[in-house]
Every structure is written in C-alpha cells, then in structure tokens.
Amino acid sequence: MDMCLAEAARREELEVRTLNAEQTRIRDEVLSGKNTFITGAAGTGKTVLLRSIIKALYERYADEPETVAVTASTGVAAVNIAGITLHAFAGVGLGHGSASRLAEMIEGNPRARDRWLFLQVLIIDEKFYKLVDDIRNGRLSEELLAKLDALSRTVIYPDGRRPTEL
Numbered sequence: 001m002d003m004c005l006a007e008a009a010r011r012e013e014l015e016v017r018t019l020n021a022e023q024t025r026i027r028d029e030v031l032s033g034k035n036t037f038i039t040g041a042a043g044t045g046k047t048v049l050l051r052s053i054i055k056a057l058y059e060r061y062a063d064e065p066e067t068v069a070v071t072a073s074t075g076v077a078a079v080n081i082a083g084i085t086l087h088a089f090a091g092v093g094l095g096h097g098s099a100s101r102l103a104e105m106i107e108g109n110p111r112a113r114d115r116w117l118f119l120q121v122l123i124i125d126e127k128f129y130k131l132v133d134d135i136r137n138g139r140l141s142e143e144l145l146a147k148l149d150a151l152s153r154t155v156i157y158p159d160g161r162r163p164t165e166l
C-alpha cells in the first residue's frame, strides 16, 4: 500500500468519543498551545482524550502533517495511537553520544532533519510508572530527554518558525 494511504488508514483508526467536561477543558488547553502533562488513574479516559487531541491536531494541520509527531517510548504503545517510537521520530538511533554528535546524525539524515524542522507539536504517550521505570533502567534516560531538549533548540529555522519546546 502507498505510504500516504497507509498513514491515512492508520489515522482513520483513531476513533473518537464525545469528551466529558474535564476532557474537553484539557483538550482545549492543549490545542491552545500549552505544554501539558496529562496523568490520571487507570480508566479515567486519558487514551480517549489523547486520541481526540491527535485527531483535532491532524485536522488542524491537514495540509502540513509533518507538523505533528505522535510518539511513544515502545513500539506497542506507539501502535495504540497510530504513532512511532520517540527514538524513531528523533532519528538518533539508541541515543548514545553527545547532543552535538546526535545533531550531526540528524543533519546527515534528511528525513530526520525535516521531521525536526517542521515539528510544532510533539506528543509522547507513556504510562507514568513505565516512564519512571524506563528512566531508572536507562531506556528513556533523563540524559536522552535533556539531549532531545537541547537538539530542539539547536536546529536552525530558516523560515522563521519558532523552536520546538519540549
């Protein structure tokens, strides 16, 4: 299947329910551009909310789909939201090496470079206990997050776009 059709089909899978008042308030905050950390007990509607946010962002940026990156730290979690892994998005392999070395890796990979250049919204779906576990075990280290943060500000934006805030 053509890649664009495959991507469209995956996005169609993001079934959206009618949000309750709290979900609507949080979705509106995210869509207004606020950096948001969404957390809550099991079964409180985070996934339904996230899918609604992703669908709204894909609709908003329908002409510029590369503006929105939907990621998770594992492949299985990424499939749940029709996304990709954070590492695959970033184009930094296993994330080893200094931030400047990773920046070189990105510069040498036109597709990864474009992903960073056009990015406006980065979504990371992760279970909180797993995030803590991954950080403890070095799978998603604080060091890597700091490097991604540094990279997001070192990329040059020739078209005057704002740097991505992580």
Ligand SMILES: Nc1ncnc2c1ncn2[C@@H]1O[C@H](COP(=O)(O)OP(=O)(O)OP(=O)(O)O)[C@@H](O)[C@H]1O
Residues within 6 Å of the ligand: 017, 018, 019, 020, 023, 040, 041, 042, 043, 044, 045, 046, 047, 048, 049
């Ligand atoms: N606004 C809503 N209207 C109707 N049903 C909803 C709504 N929000 C969530 N649900 C339902 O509640 C259940 C739990 O929602 P969801 O899976 O989004 O929770 P969650 O917080 O992601 O859970 P977990 O942390 O266990 O993954 C699901 O069956 C979902 O369909």
